[in-house]
Amino acid sequence: MNGMNDVDDMLARLAQAPAPQALDGLEERVLAQIAMPRASRAGLGVGAITIAALTIGMIGAGLPASPSTASPLSPFGANSPLAPSTLLVGAQ
Numbered sequence: 001m002n003g004m005n006d007v008d009d010m011l012a013r014l015a016q017a018p019a020p021q022a023l024d025g026l027e028e029r030v031l032a033q034i035a036m037p038r039a040s041r042a043g044l045g046v047g048a049i050t051i052a053a054l055t056i057g058m059i060g061a062g063l064p065a066s067p068s069t070a071s072p073l074s075p076f077g078a079n080s081p082l083a084p085s086t087l088l089v090g091a092q
Contacts, residue, residue, distance in 0.1 A: 080086065
């Protein structure tokens with residue numbers, strides 16, 4: 001119970017202490033930041049990210065893709081490479 005009294009005493013002293021000078025004008029600074037348009041806060045970052053994404057997309061679309069062929073894979077077929085018996089025999 002003594003610990004709670006210590007906490008109460010510390011909180012009472014903190015309540016009587018003067019506010020730090022750094023808190024002066026804090027509300028005005030916060031409200032000024034909120035009122036500032038988002039575009040001016042974003043700056044060059046959004047534009048640079050947009051240009052980078054467009055460039056990567058155009059390069060990716062322009063590069064030729066290598067043709068691929070699909071191999072038939074039937075999990076229930078007799079010669080399935082994924083059949084448990086095939087997987088167990090291959091591990092030995």
